[in-house]
Amino acid sequence: MSKGVNWTAQRRAVFDIVQASPDHPTANEIMERLKASGHRYAYATVYNALRYLTEKGLLREVKIGESASRYDANTHEHVHVVCDRCGAIAEFERDLPGDWMSELSRQTGYRVVGSDLVFHGICPACQARDAGAELG
Ligand SMILES: [Zn+2]
Ligand SMILES: [Zn+2]
Structure with a gap:
């Protein structure tokens, strides 16, 4: 499933955070956790990485009602x-x-x-x- 994935440092860091977060974090929460682990990425960078990883089937986007999308490494x-x-x-x-x-x-x-x-x-x-x- 991870065939043909172009692993940039940002994508790897974002993926690692989501994988370590069983609570289905939002993009904002993922950003906070990246910051806490020393990665200072722009929101657009994090968002684009999440979109890419979702398209590649490595993450699942979870939409609950009208609230912000959450991300899940359990596919x-x-x-x-x-x-x-x-x-x-x-x-x-x-x-x-x-x-x-x-x-x-x-x-x-x-x-x-x-x-x-x-x-x-x-x-x-x-x-x-x-x-x-x-x-x-
Ligand atoms: Zn409760
Ligand atoms: Zn889930």
Whole structure:
């Protein structure tokens, strides 16, 4: 999958940061982390590197509602569940049922090539906070 990738120093640094960040960071967060590790790149440089790596299939762009795109080094088929309180994102690695996909194709006539499913909920930390608030 990484065939034909032109690894510039910037692209490598951006990729390494995303790979070390399981929390699906935004471009701005990636920039902050690059800065913290001593890389001072312009926003456009970081953004272009992210776009390039996404096009090459090394990163996955995750869009949740209207908020800024997030980036994911986990390119295996998986779905996300996002906390509506704090924005935390968890991953659920399970293929969609095959009959579900073929039924989707059959009913719509589309050739389905991928999915970008996001579930919404309240994360365990926020649930614990709710429980604590009720006790207090
Ligand atoms: Zn993910
Ligand atoms: Zn939460």
